[in-house]
Amino acid sequence: MEGTKPVNKKLAAALSGGAVLVLALSGCGDDDNEKLNSWAKSVCDDVQPQAKKIQSANAAIQKETSDTSDPKDVQKADSKAFQDMSDAYKAIGTAVDKAGAPPVDDGETKRTNAVKELNDISASYAGLKQRVDKLDTGNQSKFADGLKDIATELDRLSKSGSNALQKLEEGEVGEAMAKQESCKNASAPPPAEG
Numbered sequence: 790m791e792g793t794k795p796v797n798k799k800l801a802a803a804l805s806g807g808a809v810l811v812l813a814l815s816g817c818g819d820d821d822n823e824k825l826n827s828w829a830k831s832v833c834d835d836v837q838p839q840a841k842k843i844q845s846a847n848a849a850i851q852k853e854t855s856d857t858s859d860p861k862d863v864q865k866a867d868s869k870a871f872q873d874m875s876d877a878y879k880a881i882g883t884a885v886d887k888a889g890a891p892p893v894d895d896g897e898t899k900r901t902n903a904v905k906e907l908n909d910i911s912a913s914y915a916g917l918k919q920r921v922d923k924l925d926t927g928n929q930s931k932f933a934d935g936l937k938d939i940a941t942e943l944d945r946l947s948k949s950g951s952n953a954l955q956k957l958e959e960g961e962v963g964e965a966m967a968k969q970e971s972c973k974n975a976s977a978p979p980p981a982e983g
Contacts, residue, residue, distance in 0.1 A: 793978035796904070797979070800921040801902045806885075807983055812935075822892070822961065822965065824853065824892040825891060825892050825893065825962065825965040826965050826969075827959055828888050828889070828891050828892060828965070828971050829962065829965035829966040829968070829972070830969050830971070831883070831884075831887070831888040831890075832884055832885055832888045832966070832972075833966055833969035833970075834969075834971045834979065835880070835881070835883075835884030835887070835888075836881055836884055836972065837879075837882075837971040839880045839881050840877075842873050842874075842876070842877040843873070843874055843878075845872050845873065845879045846869075846870035846871075846873040846877070847870070849866050849869065849870045850866060850867060850870045852866070853866040853867070858924075859877040860924075860929060861926045863932075864921055864922070864932075865927050866940075867921045867936075867974075868918050868921050868922050871914045871917045871921060872914075872915070872918050873930040873966045874914040875909075875911045875912070875914035875915040875918060876911075876912075877911075878907050878908075878910045878911035878914065879907070879911040881907050882903075882906075882907030882911065883906045883944035885900060885903050885904050885957070886900070886904045891957070891962045891965075893961050896962075898952055899953070899956050899962075899975065900957065900958045902953035902956065902957070903953045903954050903956070903957040904933065904952065906952070906953040906954060907954070910946070913942075913946050914946075917939055917943060917946075920935070920938075920939055920942075921935075921936075921939055923935075924936065924939075945967070960983060
């Protein structure tokens with residue numbers, strides 16, 4: 790019988806893939822467009838604490854895989870991590886929305902698509918939290934099976950949904966974001982991933 794430990798490791802791996810969506814908020818290059826730099830600073834300043842929240846959620850799930858954790862502890866850690874992820878993606882969506890359209894060609898479409906995508910990701914994590922909260926922690930086998938389903942969904946979530954964000958961060962926008970200290974800090978990978 791497979792315990793919760795291998796399944797939760799799979800969950801942690803899938804979660805770290807999801808964190809890449811936010812940590813992709815950096816590019817490279819240089820740009821002198823003041824309006825664009827101002828827009829990028831506004832977004833990056835708001836994104837930085839959310840990126841840290843996502844890294845912490847990822848670390849919390851990984852921590853519960855480091856020993857033979859009780860299903861109740863795993864459930865509690867995963868539930869909180871999913872809630873934190875949901876809140877963080879929602880806040881990033883709000884930050885992008887609040888900043889308005891970046892002053893580039895098709896900026897409004899890029900902003901609208903990115904905000905929708907971030908809100909969808911937020912809703913997906915909220916759904917995963919509800920699912921993990923309903924798992925039967927009294928039955929190790931059922932709990933492990935439930936976690937497996939959640940890990941599969943999380944893996945799917947981490948592989949999808951970053952197209953609009955990537956489009957938002959293309960070209961001049963990515964270059965402007967790369968110049969912002971707060972985006973540089975937000976994009977630093979967690980030490981374990983490095």
